[in-house]
Amino acid sequence: MKIIIVGCGKVGTTLAEQLNKENHDIIVIDKNAGVVNSISERIDVMGVVGNGAVNKVQMEAGIEDTDLLIATTNSDELNMLCCLIAKKAGNCHTIARIRNPEYDSQISYIREELGLSLAINPEMAAAMEISRLLRFPSAIKIDTFAKGKKEILKFIVPEHSVLNDMKVRDVLKRLNCNVLICAIEHNSEVVIPSGDSVIKAGDKISFIASPVESNEFFRQVGIDNTIIKTAMLVGGGKITYYVAKMLENTKIKVKILEQNAQRCNELSELLPKAMVIHGDASDQELLLQEGIGQTDAFASLTGFDEENIMLSLYAASQSKAKLITKINRIAFENVIDSMNLGSIIYPKLITAETILQYVRAMQNSMGSNVETLYKIVADRAEALEFKVVNEPCIVGIPLEKLELKENLLIAYIMRKGRFISPRGKDILEEGDRVIVVTTVTGLNDLKDILR
Template structure:
């Protein structure tokens, strides 16, 4: 597809890298020549210096022949204006990043009124991810499929777990739970495991299950999954607002530590059910006085990565809380991974991933299309959700008889209101949705799973 990206910041650059890697024709627009040059020097993309909301600039970028325009500048209004002009100049799809919480209640109206294909709110998406992980404290990552009826979860196996030294084929009989282990990280290696694969302590496993079965699996496998009742958030930005609203709505007690007195007053008005504390969290006495040692979860969301790292390290030392650390710059990713920072949260990466999912879903070259896509296991594995069309090479044939590509697994079948964790005798039916987990990147159609 021909894709125009307006905004050459971290999100725009990440999108350009991933979409260019998938073979799309990419044009970048930014009013800073240095930003354009930094990207065009490293990627095979076209760059235009100018205002992305200018009709003339969009025409120069080839908007008339574009399939999609993505506006991810730092201004919500500019992003919406870029999309509006693009819709007037062509029949292309449009995606806008809109971050201001004031627009949140009007997103549906804005999207339909302007004919947008998608509106992405990084802070809301980030808060949603964190709140899911707070629901299951032992999970490292949770993604959803089939409109929330199926989850893809990630956990790390501790030394004392019943899963240590267990064959994957023995999990259903030993734990009596319908889950499917679809990927295993062991050190730097990634496996799409067979039934004979033996799990070890320290492995990070990704598995598919319904929300009910996932909770039961954690319980039976010996993971501590007590309810999180008390959460401390440091930093009172938009992510904190969205997260606090989600948590307090489920009865969780939330404390927010924010340094700016003016912002604290705003938070008090927006979050009547949360306790707002005006203090500098880098003063460790503050965190002790506010009860960090008794917290079930600690979320560091300040605007400084370095501060978030220090706060999370301190929280890990002083409490048994589940720790979340916001990191926006992953320049030192290999170093950060080795630090005890709990779960790393990167709003810009989350935004890029959601947009990539949508772009893949737009591609429909053969009738079956990608409904949902997640990159998991450090982007080494993809989990894709396809809608099953009438394909005689796939429909009605036992899965064990399909000649699928190597390192590929059929993870789940959703059939009307029924969720099937499949075995080799299950078959695909028309109108099913099916989840495929694979190290083979770039699958655009369900038939691509066949050799």
């Protein structure tokens, strides 16, 4: 597909990289010639220098035969205008990044009036992930399938866990837990496990289960899923605001540390149930005074990666709190993942996942659209939910007779509200939904699971 991306900031650049890997024809637009040239030299994309909201600039980028325009500049209003012009000039699909909390209540109206295909708020998406983690602190990552009926959770196997040295095939039999282990990260290696794969302490395990089943599984493997009662959030930005807002009707008491006095006053008015503290979180005495040693959860959400990393490492040394660390840059992902930073939140990757999901569904002409898509491990493993249409090469054929690609697992079949753990004799029927986990990234259609 031909895709125009307006705005080459963190989100725009990440999208250009991800979509380029999936063999789309990418054109980037930005006012900064240096940024455009840098991206064009680094990845195989065409660049146009100019204001993406100007019809002439969009014409130069080829809007008339474009399939999708994605506007990710720092201005919500500019993004909306870009999409409006693109809709008129090219009648293409449009996606706008809209971040201002003031627009939240009217986002449906904005989408309808401007003809937007998708409106994405990176900070709100990140906050939703954080709020899920605070409700289920044993996991370091949680995503949902089948409208929340199944979850994919990631956790680190503790040193003395019963799982250490256990084969995957023995998990159900020995623990009597109906969970499906679908990915194992051992050091820098990511594998889709077979029954003979062995789990080791320190491995990051991803598994699929219902919320009730996952609770029982954590209990059986000796991981305490302590209920979070207090949360300390450092940084008073948009993510912190959204997290505190989402937790207002829960029993979690929220404390926010922010060094800008004016922002503290704003947050105090917007979040009457939260305690807002004016102070510099890099001051260790302040953190100790405000109870870092006793808090159940600690989230470092400032705008600086280095500060977030240092704050989380300090919190880990002072408490047993559930740690959440926001990271904007992903250049040193392997190094960051090796640190004790708890759950790492990459807002721009969350945004990219959402848009990639939409793009894959859009380009699919066969109808077996990607309903849901999650990156389990950055660019190395994905979990996807497909809807099954009448595809003769797949429907009605026993799974054991399908020539599936390597490193691919059909995790669950959902049929008329019932979940089926697939065996070799099972078949796929039209109307089913299927969860697939694979290290073969870039699947667009259910038939792509075949060799």
